[in-house]
Amino acid sequence: MERFLQSVERRAFVTARMATHDDEEALDIVQDSLLKLIKKYSNRPEQEWGPLFNSILHSRINDWYRRRMVRNRWRVFWRGDGDDEAAAGPEEWVAQTLFPEPDQQMDSDILGERLTGLISQLPLRQQQALMLRAWEGYSIEETADIMSCSIGSVKTHFARAVSNLRAKLGEYR
Amino acid sequence: MNNEHEHGHVDVEQWVRQGLDTSVEQLEPGILARLQLGREQALKALPEPEPEPGRQEATAAAGRWGVFWRSHAWMRAGWVLVVLISATLWLDRVFFMSPPNAPPVSLMVEDMPIELFMSREGVELELLDNLDMYEWLAAEYG
Incomplete structure:
Protein backbone atom coordinates (compact mmCIF):
# COMPACT_ATOMS: atom_id res chain seq x y z
CA MET A 1 0.00 0.00 0.00
CA GLU A 2 2.78 2.42 0.87
CA ARG A 3 4.39 1.95 -2.53
CA PHE A 4 1.08 2.63 -4.23
CA LEU A 5 0.49 5.80 -2.24
CA GLN A 6 4.00 6.95 -3.00
CA SER A 7 3.39 6.40 -6.70
CA VAL A 8 0.15 8.41 -6.85
CA GLU A 9 0.48 11.18 -4.29
CA ARG A 10 2.53 13.59 -6.42
CA ARG A 11 0.33 13.24 -9.47
CA ALA A 12 -2.71 13.62 -7.24
CA PHE A 13 -1.28 16.78 -5.77
CA VAL A 14 -0.62 18.26 -9.22
CA THR A 15 -4.18 17.37 -10.27
CA ALA A 16 -5.70 18.91 -7.14
CA ARG A 17 -3.53 22.01 -7.33
CA MET A 18 -4.57 22.64 -10.91
CA ALA A 19 -8.21 22.33 -9.92
CA THR A 20 -8.08 24.41 -6.73
CA HIS A 21 -5.23 26.78 -7.52
CA ASP A 22 -4.21 26.48 -3.89
CA ASP A 23 -1.41 24.37 -2.38
CA GLU A 24 -3.05 24.02 1.03
CA GLU A 25 -6.41 22.99 -0.38
CA ALA A 26 -4.67 20.55 -2.73
CA LEU A 27 -2.71 18.98 0.14
CA ASP A 28 -5.92 18.60 2.16
CA ILE A 29 -7.72 16.99 -0.76
CA VAL A 30 -4.85 14.53 -1.36
CA GLN A 31 -4.65 13.69 2.35
CA ASP A 32 -8.41 13.08 2.55
CA SER A 33 -8.31 10.90 -0.54
CA LEU A 34 -5.42 8.80 0.80
CA LEU A 35 -7.21 8.33 4.10
CA LYS A 36 -10.47 7.30 2.50
CA LEU A 37 -8.71 4.83 0.23
CA ILE A 38 -6.88 3.28 3.17
CA LYS A 39 -9.89 3.12 5.46
CA LYS A 40 -12.44 1.86 2.97
CA TYR A 41 -10.66 0.08 0.17
CA SER A 42 -7.30 -1.21 1.41
CA ASN A 43 -8.72 -4.74 1.44
CA ARG A 44 -9.61 -4.56 -2.25
CA PRO A 45 -7.31 -6.07 -4.93
CA GLU A 46 -4.30 -3.92 -5.75
CA GLN A 47 -5.28 -3.39 -9.40
CA GLU A 48 -8.47 -1.63 -8.26
CA TRP A 49 -6.66 0.91 -6.11
CA GLY A 50 -5.76 3.23 -9.01
CA PRO A 51 -9.30 3.77 -10.33
CA LEU A 52 -10.72 3.87 -6.79
CA PHE A 53 -8.19 6.46 -5.69
CA ASN A 54 -8.86 8.64 -8.73
CA SER A 55 -12.62 8.37 -8.14
CA ILE A 56 -12.13 9.56 -4.57
CA LEU A 57 -9.75 12.31 -5.60
CA HIS A 58 -12.01 13.74 -8.29
CA SER A 59 -15.05 13.41 -6.06
CA ARG A 60 -13.20 15.42 -3.39
CA ILE A 61 -12.28 18.04 -5.98
CA ASN A 62 -15.92 18.28 -7.10
CA ASP A 63 -16.99 18.68 -3.46
CA TRP A 64 -14.46 21.45 -3.03
CA TYR A 65 -15.85 23.22 -6.09
CA ARG A 66 -19.41 22.93 -4.84
CA ARG A 67 -18.50 24.29 -1.41
CA ARG A 68 -16.66 27.14 -3.04
CA MET A 69 -19.60 27.89 -5.27
CA VAL A 70 -21.99 28.00 -2.29
CA ARG A 71 -19.61 30.34 -0.46
CA ASN A 72 -19.43 32.57 -3.50
CA ARG A 73 -23.21 32.67 -3.77
CA TRP A 74 -23.56 33.71 -0.13
CA ARG A 75 -20.93 36.35 -0.64
CA VAL A 76 -22.82 37.66 -3.65
CA PHE A 77 -26.08 37.60 -1.69
CA TRP A 78 -24.70 39.62 1.23
CA ARG A 79 -22.39 42.00 -0.55
CA GLY A 80 -24.24 42.26 -3.82
CA ASP A 81 -21.03 42.26 -5.84
CA GLY A 82 -21.82 39.23 -7.91
CA ASP A 83 -20.36 38.55 -11.29
CA ASP A 84 -20.83 35.95 -14.01
CA GLU A 85 -18.10 33.75 -12.60
CA ALA A 86 -19.92 33.18 -9.34
CA ALA A 87 -23.20 32.52 -11.14
CA ALA A 88 -21.68 29.88 -13.41
CA GLY A 89 -21.82 26.18 -12.53
CA PRO A 90 -18.74 24.45 -11.10
CA GLU A 91 -18.01 22.75 -14.37
CA GLU A 92 -17.74 26.01 -16.19
CA TRP A 93 -16.19 28.03 -13.41
CA VAL A 94 -12.69 29.10 -14.30
CA ALA A 95 -10.60 31.24 -12.01
CA GLN A 96 -8.47 32.80 -14.66
CA THR A 97 -7.68 35.79 -12.53
CA LEU A 98 -5.67 33.62 -10.16
CA PHE A 99 -3.14 32.88 -12.86
CA PRO A 100 -0.48 34.88 -14.51
CA GLU A 101 -1.30 36.27 -17.91
CA PRO A 102 -0.65 33.92 -20.84
CA ASP A 103 2.22 35.98 -22.18
CA GLN A 104 3.90 35.78 -18.79
CA GLN A 105 3.37 32.05 -18.78
CA MET A 106 4.97 31.78 -22.20
CA ASP A 107 8.00 33.65 -20.94
CA SER A 108 8.67 30.75 -18.66
CA ASP A 109 11.10 28.17 -19.90
CA ILE A 110 9.59 25.44 -17.83
CA LEU A 111 7.22 23.25 -19.75
CA GLY A 112 5.45 21.90 -16.66
CA GLU A 113 4.58 25.30 -15.28
CA ARG A 114 3.44 26.54 -18.67
CA LEU A 115 1.22 23.56 -19.27
CA THR A 116 -0.30 23.38 -15.81
CA GLY A 117 -1.15 27.05 -16.16
CA LEU A 118 -2.98 26.39 -19.40
CA ILE A 119 -4.80 23.30 -18.16
CA SER A 120 -5.83 25.12 -15.01
CA GLN A 121 -7.76 27.55 -17.17
CA LEU A 122 -9.94 24.78 -18.55
CA PRO A 123 -13.31 24.08 -16.91
CA LEU A 124 -13.09 21.46 -14.18
CA ARG A 125 -14.75 18.59 -16.04
CA GLN A 126 -12.57 19.19 -19.08
CA GLN A 127 -9.50 19.17 -16.85
CA GLN A 128 -10.58 15.89 -15.31
CA ALA A 129 -11.34 14.21 -18.62
CA LEU A 130 -8.07 15.41 -20.11
CA MET A 131 -5.92 14.33 -17.19
CA LEU A 132 -7.56 10.97 -16.69
CA ARG A 133 -7.43 10.11 -20.39
CA ALA A 134 -4.18 11.69 -21.50
CA TRP A 135 -2.09 11.57 -18.34
CA GLU A 136 -3.37 8.67 -16.26
CA GLY A 137 -4.07 6.61 -19.37
CA TYR A 138 -7.56 5.43 -18.45
CA SER A 139 -9.95 4.26 -21.15
CA ILE A 140 -13.12 6.19 -21.91
CA GLU A 141 -15.19 3.67 -19.93
CA GLU A 142 -12.86 3.83 -16.91
CA THR A 143 -12.82 7.63 -17.08
CA ALA A 144 -16.62 7.67 -17.16
CA ASP A 145 -16.69 5.46 -14.05
CA ILE A 146 -14.21 7.66 -12.22
CA MET A 147 -16.00 10.88 -13.19
CA SER A 148 -19.42 9.31 -12.50
CA CYS A 149 -20.79 10.40 -15.86
CA SER A 150 -21.66 8.86 -19.22
CA ILE A 151 -19.20 7.80 -21.88
CA GLY A 152 -20.67 10.46 -24.18
CA SER A 153 -19.94 13.17 -21.60
CA VAL A 154 -16.34 12.02 -21.29
CA LYS A 155 -15.90 12.17 -25.05
CA THR A 156 -17.41 15.65 -25.16
CA HIS A 157 -15.32 16.98 -22.25
CA PHE A 158 -12.16 15.47 -23.63
CA ALA A 159 -12.72 16.78 -27.16
CA ARG A 160 -13.48 20.25 -25.83
CA ALA A 161 -10.41 20.15 -23.57
CA VAL A 162 -8.15 19.21 -26.46
CA SER A 163 -9.75 21.81 -28.69
CA ASN A 164 -9.42 24.55 -26.05
CA LEU A 165 -5.85 23.60 -25.32
CA ARG A 166 -4.95 23.63 -28.98
CA ALA A 167 -6.54 27.04 -29.34
CA LYS A 168 -4.54 28.36 -26.40
CA LEU A 169 -1.39 26.84 -27.79
CA GLY A 170 -2.16 28.36 -31.16
CA GLU A 171 -2.38 31.77 -29.54
CA TYR A 172 1.22 31.46 -28.41
CA ARG A 173 2.71 29.92 -31.51
CA MET B 1 -9.53 16.66 -42.00
CA ASN B 2 -10.19 13.74 -39.70
CA ASN B 3 -6.53 12.77 -39.76
CA GLU B 4 -5.58 16.29 -38.91
CA HIS B 5 -8.03 16.20 -36.00
CA GLU B 6 -6.64 12.89 -34.72
CA HIS B 7 -3.12 14.15 -35.16
CA GLY B 8 -4.00 17.20 -33.11
CA HIS B 9 -5.33 14.97 -30.31
CA VAL B 10 -2.12 12.95 -30.25
CA ASP B 11 0.02 16.09 -30.20
CA VAL B 12 -1.91 17.58 -27.33
CA GLU B 13 -1.96 14.31 -25.37
CA GLN B 14 1.80 13.94 -25.70
CA TRP B 15 2.29 17.52 -24.68
CA VAL B 16 0.00 17.07 -21.69
CA ARG B 17 1.84 13.93 -20.58
CA GLN B 18 5.26 15.52 -20.93
CA GLY B 19 4.26 18.74 -19.30
CA LEU B 20 2.52 17.16 -16.33
CA ASP B 21 5.33 14.67 -15.76
CA THR B 22 7.70 17.61 -15.72
CA SER B 23 5.54 19.47 -13.23
CA VAL B 24 5.55 16.39 -10.96
CA GLU B 25 9.33 16.20 -11.12
CA GLN B 26 9.59 19.87 -10.28
CA LEU B 27 7.50 19.86 -7.12
CA GLU B 28 8.99 21.94 -4.36
CA PRO B 29 10.82 20.13 -1.51
CA GLY B 30 8.41 21.61 1.01
CA ILE B 31 5.43 20.12 -0.82
CA LEU B 32 7.16 16.75 -1.12
CA ALA B 33 7.89 16.72 2.61
CA ARG B 34 4.26 17.48 3.43
CA LEU B 35 3.05 14.81 1.03
CA GLN B 36 5.32 12.29 2.74
CA LEU B 37 4.03 13.36 6.15
CA GLY B 38 0.45 13.05 4.94
CA ARG B 39 1.14 9.58 3.58
CA GLU B 40 2.68 8.43 6.85
CA GLN B 41 -0.31 9.73 8.79
CA ALA B 42 -2.72 8.06 6.40
CA LEU B 43 -0.88 4.74 6.70
CA LYS B 44 -1.44 4.82 10.45
CA ALA B 45 -5.14 4.39 9.68
CA LEU B 46 -4.45 1.14 7.85
CA PRO B 47 -6.81 -1.46 9.37
CA GLU B 48 -5.34 -4.49 11.13
CA PRO B 49 -5.10 -7.57 8.88
CA GLU B 50 -8.14 -9.80 9.24
CA PRO B 51 -7.59 -13.16 10.99
CA GLU B 52 -7.73 -16.38 8.96
CA PRO B 53 -11.29 -17.56 8.16
CA GLY B 54 -11.20 -20.56 10.56
CA ARG B 55 -9.77 -18.52 13.37
CA GLN B 56 -12.20 -15.74 12.62
CA GLU B 57 -15.18 -18.15 12.94
CA ALA B 58 -13.77 -19.58 16.18
CA THR B 59 -13.30 -16.09 17.57
CA ALA B 60 -16.81 -15.12 16.55
CA ALA B 61 -18.27 -18.28 18.11
CA ALA B 62 -16.31 -17.66 21.30
CA GLY B 63 -17.57 -14.10 21.33
CA ARG B 64 -21.18 -15.19 20.91
CA TRP B 65 -20.80 -17.78 23.68
CA GLY B 66 -19.21 -15.18 25.94
CA VAL B 67 -22.11 -12.79 25.42
CA PHE B 68 -24.63 -15.55 26.02
CA TRP B 69 -22.79 -16.68 29.16
CA ARG B 70 -22.53 -13.20 30.61
CA SER B 71 -26.16 -12.34 29.92
CA HIS B 72 -27.70 -15.45 31.59
CA ALA B 73 -27.03 -15.49 35.34
CA TRP B 74 -29.41 -18.42 35.89
CA MET B 75 -27.35 -20.50 33.50
CA ARG B 76 -24.14 -19.82 35.39
CA ALA B 77 -25.80 -20.91 38.65
CA GLY B 78 -27.12 -24.07 36.97
CA TRP B 79 -23.72 -25.01 35.68
CA VAL B 80 -22.12 -24.55 39.09
CA LEU B 81 -24.84 -26.73 40.70
CA VAL B 82 -24.39 -29.52 38.15
CA VAL B 83 -20.63 -29.53 38.65
CA LEU B 84 -20.98 -29.67 42.46
CA ILE B 85 -23.51 -32.53 42.39
CA SER B 86 -21.35 -34.51 39.95
CA ALA B 87 -18.27 -34.05 42.11
CA THR B 88 -20.16 -35.12 45.27
CA LEU B 89 -21.53 -38.27 43.66
CA TRP B 90 -18.15 -39.22 42.28
CA LEU B 91 -16.37 -38.76 45.61
CA ASP B 92 -19.05 -40.71 47.46
CA ARG B 93 -18.82 -43.60 45.00
CA VAL B 94 -15.01 -43.75 45.10
CA PHE B 95 -14.36 -43.36 48.81
CA PHE B 96 -17.46 -44.41 50.77
CA MET B 97 -19.36 -47.06 48.86
CA SER B 98 -18.33 -50.63 48.03
CA PRO B 99 -18.51 -51.50 44.41
CA PRO B 100 -22.11 -52.36 43.51
CA ASN B 101 -23.04 -55.89 42.35
CA ALA B 102 -19.98 -57.38 44.05
CA PRO B 103 -20.87 -61.01 44.93
CA PRO B 104 -20.63 -62.16 48.59
Whole structure:
Protein backbone atom coordinates (compact mmCIF):
# COMPACT_ATOMS: atom_id res chain seq x y z
CA MET A 1 0.00 0.00 0.00
CA GLU A 2 2.78 2.42 0.87
CA ARG A 3 4.39 1.95 -2.53
CA PHE A 4 1.08 2.63 -4.23
CA LEU A 5 0.49 5.80 -2.24
CA GLN A 6 4.00 6.95 -3.00
CA SER A 7 3.39 6.40 -6.70
CA VAL A 8 0.15 8.41 -6.85
CA GLU A 9 0.48 11.18 -4.29
CA ARG A 10 2.53 13.59 -6.42
CA ARG A 11 0.33 13.24 -9.47
CA ALA A 12 -2.71 13.62 -7.24
CA PHE A 13 -1.28 16.78 -5.77
CA VAL A 14 -0.62 18.26 -9.22
CA THR A 15 -4.18 17.37 -10.27
CA ALA A 16 -5.70 18.91 -7.14
CA ARG A 17 -3.53 22.01 -7.33
CA MET A 18 -4.57 22.64 -10.91
CA ALA A 19 -8.21 22.33 -9.92
CA THR A 20 -8.08 24.41 -6.73
CA HIS A 21 -5.23 26.78 -7.52
CA ASP A 22 -4.21 26.48 -3.89
CA ASP A 23 -1.41 24.37 -2.38
CA GLU A 24 -3.05 24.02 1.03
CA GLU A 25 -6.41 22.99 -0.38
CA ALA A 26 -4.67 20.55 -2.73
CA LEU A 27 -2.71 18.98 0.14
CA ASP A 28 -5.92 18.60 2.16
CA ILE A 29 -7.72 16.99 -0.76
CA VAL A 30 -4.85 14.53 -1.36
CA GLN A 31 -4.65 13.69 2.35
CA ASP A 32 -8.41 13.08 2.55
CA SER A 33 -8.31 10.90 -0.54
CA LEU A 34 -5.42 8.80 0.80
CA LEU A 35 -7.21 8.33 4.10
CA LYS A 36 -10.47 7.30 2.50
CA LEU A 37 -8.71 4.83 0.23
CA ILE A 38 -6.88 3.28 3.17
CA LYS A 39 -9.89 3.12 5.46
CA LYS A 40 -12.44 1.86 2.97
CA TYR A 41 -10.66 0.08 0.17
CA SER A 42 -7.30 -1.21 1.41
CA ASN A 43 -8.72 -4.74 1.44
CA ARG A 44 -9.61 -4.56 -2.25
CA PRO A 45 -7.31 -6.07 -4.93
CA GLU A 46 -4.30 -3.92 -5.75
CA GLN A 47 -5.28 -3.39 -9.40
CA GLU A 48 -8.47 -1.63 -8.26
CA TRP A 49 -6.66 0.91 -6.11
CA GLY A 50 -5.76 3.23 -9.01
CA PRO A 51 -9.30 3.77 -10.33
CA LEU A 52 -10.72 3.87 -6.79
CA PHE A 53 -8.19 6.46 -5.69
CA ASN A 54 -8.86 8.64 -8.73
CA SER A 55 -12.62 8.37 -8.14
CA ILE A 56 -12.13 9.56 -4.57
CA LEU A 57 -9.75 12.31 -5.60
CA HIS A 58 -12.01 13.74 -8.29
CA SER A 59 -15.05 13.41 -6.06
CA ARG A 60 -13.20 15.42 -3.39
CA ILE A 61 -12.28 18.04 -5.98
CA ASN A 62 -15.92 18.28 -7.10
CA ASP A 63 -16.99 18.68 -3.46
CA TRP A 64 -14.46 21.45 -3.03
CA TYR A 65 -15.85 23.22 -6.09
CA ARG A 66 -19.41 22.93 -4.84
CA ARG A 67 -18.50 24.29 -1.41
CA ARG A 68 -16.66 27.14 -3.04
CA MET A 69 -19.60 27.89 -5.27
CA VAL A 70 -21.99 28.00 -2.29
CA ARG A 71 -19.61 30.34 -0.46
CA ASN A 72 -19.43 32.57 -3.50
CA ARG A 73 -23.21 32.67 -3.77
CA TRP A 74 -23.56 33.71 -0.13
CA ARG A 75 -20.93 36.35 -0.64
CA VAL A 76 -22.82 37.66 -3.65
CA PHE A 77 -26.08 37.60 -1.69
CA TRP A 78 -24.70 39.62 1.23
CA ARG A 79 -22.39 42.00 -0.55
CA GLY A 80 -24.24 42.26 -3.82
CA ASP A 81 -21.03 42.26 -5.84
CA GLY A 82 -21.82 39.23 -7.91
CA ASP A 83 -20.36 38.55 -11.29
CA ASP A 84 -20.83 35.95 -14.01
CA GLU A 85 -18.10 33.75 -12.60
CA ALA A 86 -19.92 33.18 -9.34
CA ALA A 87 -23.20 32.52 -11.14
CA ALA A 88 -21.68 29.88 -13.41
CA GLY A 89 -21.82 26.18 -12.53
CA PRO A 90 -18.74 24.45 -11.10
CA GLU A 91 -18.01 22.75 -14.37
CA GLU A 92 -17.74 26.01 -16.19
CA TRP A 93 -16.19 28.03 -13.41
CA VAL A 94 -12.69 29.10 -14.30
CA ALA A 95 -10.60 31.24 -12.01
CA GLN A 96 -8.47 32.80 -14.66
CA THR A 97 -7.68 35.79 -12.53
CA LEU A 98 -5.67 33.62 -10.16
CA PHE A 99 -3.14 32.88 -12.86
CA PRO A 100 -0.48 34.88 -14.51
CA GLU A 101 -1.30 36.27 -17.91
CA PRO A 102 -0.65 33.92 -20.84
CA ASP A 103 2.22 35.98 -22.18
CA GLN A 104 3.90 35.78 -18.79
CA GLN A 105 3.37 32.05 -18.78
CA MET A 106 4.97 31.78 -22.20
CA ASP A 107 8.00 33.65 -20.94
CA SER A 108 8.67 30.75 -18.66
CA ASP A 109 11.10 28.17 -19.90
CA ILE A 110 9.59 25.44 -17.83
CA LEU A 111 7.22 23.25 -19.75
CA GLY A 112 5.45 21.90 -16.66
CA GLU A 113 4.58 25.30 -15.28
CA ARG A 114 3.44 26.54 -18.67
CA LEU A 115 1.22 23.56 -19.27
CA THR A 116 -0.30 23.38 -15.81
CA GLY A 117 -1.15 27.05 -16.16
CA LEU A 118 -2.98 26.39 -19.40
CA ILE A 119 -4.80 23.30 -18.16
CA SER A 120 -5.83 25.12 -15.01
CA GLN A 121 -7.76 27.55 -17.17
CA LEU A 122 -9.94 24.78 -18.55
CA PRO A 123 -13.31 24.08 -16.91
CA LEU A 124 -13.09 21.46 -14.18
CA ARG A 125 -14.75 18.59 -16.04
CA GLN A 126 -12.57 19.19 -19.08
CA GLN A 127 -9.50 19.17 -16.85
CA GLN A 128 -10.58 15.89 -15.31
CA ALA A 129 -11.34 14.21 -18.62
CA LEU A 130 -8.07 15.41 -20.11
CA MET A 131 -5.92 14.33 -17.19
CA LEU A 132 -7.56 10.97 -16.69
CA ARG A 133 -7.43 10.11 -20.39
CA ALA A 134 -4.18 11.69 -21.50
CA TRP A 135 -2.09 11.57 -18.34
CA GLU A 136 -3.37 8.67 -16.26
CA GLY A 137 -4.07 6.61 -19.37
CA TYR A 138 -7.56 5.43 -18.45
CA SER A 139 -9.95 4.26 -21.15
CA ILE A 140 -13.12 6.19 -21.91
CA GLU A 141 -15.19 3.67 -19.93
CA GLU A 142 -12.86 3.83 -16.91
CA THR A 143 -12.82 7.63 -17.08
CA ALA A 144 -16.62 7.67 -17.16
CA ASP A 145 -16.69 5.46 -14.05
CA ILE A 146 -14.21 7.66 -12.22
CA MET A 147 -16.00 10.88 -13.19
CA SER A 148 -19.42 9.31 -12.50
CA CYS A 149 -20.79 10.40 -15.86
CA SER A 150 -21.66 8.86 -19.22
CA ILE A 151 -19.20 7.80 -21.88
CA GLY A 152 -20.67 10.46 -24.18
CA SER A 153 -19.94 13.17 -21.60
CA VAL A 154 -16.34 12.02 -21.29
CA LYS A 155 -15.90 12.17 -25.05
CA THR A 156 -17.41 15.65 -25.16
CA HIS A 157 -15.32 16.98 -22.25
CA PHE A 158 -12.16 15.47 -23.63
CA ALA A 159 -12.72 16.78 -27.16
CA ARG A 160 -13.48 20.25 -25.83
CA ALA A 161 -10.41 20.15 -23.57
CA VAL A 162 -8.15 19.21 -26.46
CA SER A 163 -9.75 21.81 -28.69
CA ASN A 164 -9.42 24.55 -26.05
CA LEU A 165 -5.85 23.60 -25.32
CA ARG A 166 -4.95 23.63 -28.98
CA ALA A 167 -6.54 27.04 -29.34
CA LYS A 168 -4.54 28.36 -26.40
CA LEU A 169 -1.39 26.84 -27.79
CA GLY A 170 -2.16 28.36 -31.16
CA GLU A 171 -2.38 31.77 -29.54
CA TYR A 172 1.22 31.46 -28.41
CA ARG A 173 2.71 29.92 -31.51
CA MET B 1 -9.53 16.66 -42.00
CA ASN B 2 -10.19 13.74 -39.70
CA ASN B 3 -6.53 12.77 -39.76
CA GLU B 4 -5.58 16.29 -38.91
CA HIS B 5 -8.03 16.20 -36.00
CA GLU B 6 -6.64 12.89 -34.72
CA HIS B 7 -3.12 14.15 -35.16
CA GLY B 8 -4.00 17.20 -33.11
CA HIS B 9 -5.33 14.97 -30.31
CA VAL B 10 -2.12 12.95 -30.25
CA ASP B 11 0.02 16.09 -30.20
CA VAL B 12 -1.91 17.58 -27.33
CA GLU B 13 -1.96 14.31 -25.37
CA GLN B 14 1.80 13.94 -25.70
CA TRP B 15 2.29 17.52 -24.68
CA VAL B 16 0.00 17.07 -21.69
CA ARG B 17 1.84 13.93 -20.58
CA GLN B 18 5.26 15.52 -20.93
CA GLY B 19 4.26 18.74 -19.30
CA LEU B 20 2.52 17.16 -16.33
CA ASP B 21 5.33 14.67 -15.76
CA THR B 22 7.70 17.61 -15.72
CA SER B 23 5.54 19.47 -13.23
CA VAL B 24 5.55 16.39 -10.96
CA GLU B 25 9.33 16.20 -11.12
CA GLN B 26 9.59 19.87 -10.28
CA LEU B 27 7.50 19.86 -7.12
CA GLU B 28 8.99 21.94 -4.36
CA PRO B 29 10.82 20.13 -1.51
CA GLY B 30 8.41 21.61 1.01
CA ILE B 31 5.43 20.12 -0.82
CA LEU B 32 7.16 16.75 -1.12
CA ALA B 33 7.89 16.72 2.61
CA ARG B 34 4.26 17.48 3.43
CA LEU B 35 3.05 14.81 1.03
CA GLN B 36 5.32 12.29 2.74
CA LEU B 37 4.03 13.36 6.15
CA GLY B 38 0.45 13.05 4.94
CA ARG B 39 1.14 9.58 3.58
CA GLU B 40 2.68 8.43 6.85
CA GLN B 41 -0.31 9.73 8.79
CA ALA B 42 -2.72 8.06 6.40
CA LEU B 43 -0.88 4.74 6.70
CA LYS B 44 -1.44 4.82 10.45
CA ALA B 45 -5.14 4.39 9.68
CA LEU B 46 -4.45 1.14 7.85
CA PRO B 47 -6.81 -1.46 9.37
CA GLU B 48 -5.34 -4.49 11.13
CA PRO B 49 -5.10 -7.57 8.88
CA GLU B 50 -8.14 -9.80 9.24
CA PRO B 51 -7.59 -13.16 10.99
CA GLU B 52 -7.73 -16.38 8.96
CA PRO B 53 -11.29 -17.56 8.16
CA GLY B 54 -11.20 -20.56 10.56
CA ARG B 55 -9.77 -18.52 13.37
CA GLN B 56 -12.20 -15.74 12.62
CA GLU B 57 -15.18 -18.15 12.94
CA ALA B 58 -13.77 -19.58 16.18
CA THR B 59 -13.30 -16.09 17.57
CA ALA B 60 -16.81 -15.12 16.55
CA ALA B 61 -18.27 -18.28 18.11
CA ALA B 62 -16.31 -17.66 21.30
CA GLY B 63 -17.57 -14.10 21.33
CA ARG B 64 -21.18 -15.19 20.91
CA TRP B 65 -20.80 -17.78 23.68
CA GLY B 66 -19.21 -15.18 25.94
CA VAL B 67 -22.11 -12.79 25.42
CA PHE B 68 -24.63 -15.55 26.02
CA TRP B 69 -22.79 -16.68 29.16
CA ARG B 70 -22.53 -13.20 30.61
CA SER B 71 -26.16 -12.34 29.92
CA HIS B 72 -27.70 -15.45 31.59
CA ALA B 73 -27.03 -15.49 35.34
CA TRP B 74 -29.41 -18.42 35.89
CA MET B 75 -27.35 -20.50 33.50
CA ARG B 76 -24.14 -19.82 35.39
CA ALA B 77 -25.80 -20.91 38.65
CA GLY B 78 -27.12 -24.07 36.97
CA TRP B 79 -23.72 -25.01 35.68
CA VAL B 80 -22.12 -24.55 39.09
CA LEU B 81 -24.84 -26.73 40.70
CA VAL B 82 -24.39 -29.52 38.15
CA VAL B 83 -20.63 -29.53 38.65
CA LEU B 84 -20.98 -29.67 42.46
CA ILE B 85 -23.51 -32.53 42.39
CA SER B 86 -21.35 -34.51 39.95
CA ALA B 87 -18.27 -34.05 42.11
CA THR B 88 -20.16 -35.12 45.27
CA LEU B 89 -21.53 -38.27 43.66
CA TRP B 90 -18.15 -39.22 42.28
CA LEU B 91 -16.37 -38.76 45.61
CA ASP B 92 -19.05 -40.71 47.46
CA ARG B 93 -18.82 -43.60 45.00
CA VAL B 94 -15.01 -43.75 45.10
CA PHE B 95 -14.36 -43.36 48.81
CA PHE B 96 -17.46 -44.41 50.77
CA MET B 97 -19.36 -47.06 48.86
CA SER B 98 -18.33 -50.63 48.03
CA PRO B 99 -18.51 -51.50 44.41
CA PRO B 100 -22.11 -52.36 43.51
CA ASN B 101 -23.04 -55.89 42.35
CA ALA B 102 -19.98 -57.38 44.05
CA PRO B 103 -20.87 -61.01 44.93
CA PRO B 104 -20.63 -62.16 48.59
CA VAL B 105 -17.44 -63.97 49.52
CA SER B 106 -19.25 -67.20 50.54
CA LEU B 107 -20.94 -67.53 47.18
CA MET B 108 -17.72 -67.00 45.45
CA VAL B 109 -16.02 -69.76 47.40
CA GLU B 110 -18.81 -72.28 46.84
CA ASP B 111 -19.03 -71.61 43.14
CA MET B 112 -15.32 -71.65 42.60
CA PRO B 113 -13.72 -74.84 41.12
CA ILE B 114 -11.56 -76.64 43.65
CA GLU B 115 -8.34 -76.08 41.67
CA LEU B 116 -8.93 -72.37 41.58
CA PHE B 117 -9.85 -72.32 45.24
CA MET B 118 -6.67 -74.18 46.14
CA SER B 119 -4.54 -71.79 44.10
CA ARG B 120 -5.61 -68.80 46.22
CA GLU B 121 -3.23 -67.50 48.87
CA GLY B 122 -4.09 -67.98 52.53
CA VAL B 123 -6.29 -71.06 52.04
CA GLU B 124 -6.06 -73.24 55.09
CA LEU B 125 -5.65 -76.92 54.24
CA GLU B 126 -7.20 -77.86 57.59
CA LEU B 127 -10.43 -76.18 56.51
CA LEU B 128 -10.37 -78.23 53.34
CA ASP B 129 -9.83 -81.43 55.26
CA ASN B 130 -12.84 -80.78 57.49
CA LEU B 131 -15.03 -79.45 54.68
CA ASP B 132 -17.50 -82.33 54.98
CA MET B 133 -18.02 -81.65 58.64
CA TYR B 134 -18.59 -77.94 58.05
CA GLU B 135 -21.12 -78.75 55.35
CA TRP B 136 -22.96 -81.07 57.70
CA LEU B 137 -22.95 -78.41 60.45
CA ALA B 138 -24.29 -75.86 58.01
CA ALA B 139 -27.05 -78.22 56.89
CA GLU B 140 -27.94 -79.14 60.45
CA TYR B 141 -27.85 -75.72 62.17
CA GLY B 142 -27.56 -73.16 59.40
